[in-house]
Amino acid sequence: MAKKIDLKNKSDKDLQKDLGDRREDVRSFRFGIAGSKVRNVKEGRDTKKQIAQILTEVNSRNK
Secondary structure, eight states: OOOHHHHHTSOHHHHHHHHHHHHHHHHHHHHHHHTTOOOOTHHHHHHHHHHHHHHHHHHHHHO
């Protein structure tokens, strides 16, 4: 999981790319759950936490 310290060192462009990647991971996770392909159910929760951390950093930079 990406730590907030790591996120502070990234550029805005990198944060947006990571955000897109994490959202794609959540989407594929949801489809995997529907198809019963996913074994690690904590993965979805961890990915959502990463998205929240990225959005928090992006919003703090915009203020």
